[in-house]
Amino acid sequence: MRFIQTLPAALLSLALTLALPADAGDAPACPEVCQHLGDVCPLAATGCGFICSGVSPAERACLARAKNCDDADRCSAVDGPAPAPTAKQRGQGKTSTAAPDLTGTWRRNAGNAKVDAALELSGAGRCRSRATDRATGKPIGSLEQECTYSQSGNQFEIEYKSGLCQGIRGRYEVSRSANELRFKALEDDCHGRRMELTGGAWKR
Structure with a gap:
């Protein structure tokens, strides 16, 4: 076990x-x-x-x-499946098999007016998950996880290097439309991270 x-x-x-x-x-x-x-x-x-x-x-x-x-x-x-993308989000009917660009800082807030969850993804395969003040974007306290990730097409793997579930690797399917990012869990023994990533749309 x-x-x-x-x-x-x-x-x-x-x-x-x-x-x-x-x-x-x-x-x-x-x-x-x-x-x-x-x-x-x-x-x-x-x-x-x-x-x-x-x-x-x-x-x-x-x-x-x-x-x-x-x-x-x-x-x-419980909030239901992700809504279908609009024609504009689909590039007006054009599809692409290229891996979505995930780099940047993504934020999600689904139930608190003051705190955002932030996920920072670099192009070098390094990432950071943290809580931030919604108004200022500044980190709150010291709760954050350093992590690494890899991406192949719409397959996304992540592993925290500190804090929550350190050393446990998770595998997800990722989709992006316009400036919205969603994760679907494929395999992850870290229940807390699974809740964090799949709890709603991430935006930047």
């Missing part, structure tokens, strides 16, 4: 403080969600505060009902 990576208690506590109240209606608050995940899927709870701040209220409600790690994985699909 693969060894489950966990964050130090102090860092996990910092993660929970980053989970600021969201416009969630009846959805449970992030500290409640993270405490529940700690009981039913410890790996999904790793870095939960950072991840939870960027998921939709519907996904938070789903995570709060999860009974195991498989249930938590399925919660990333």
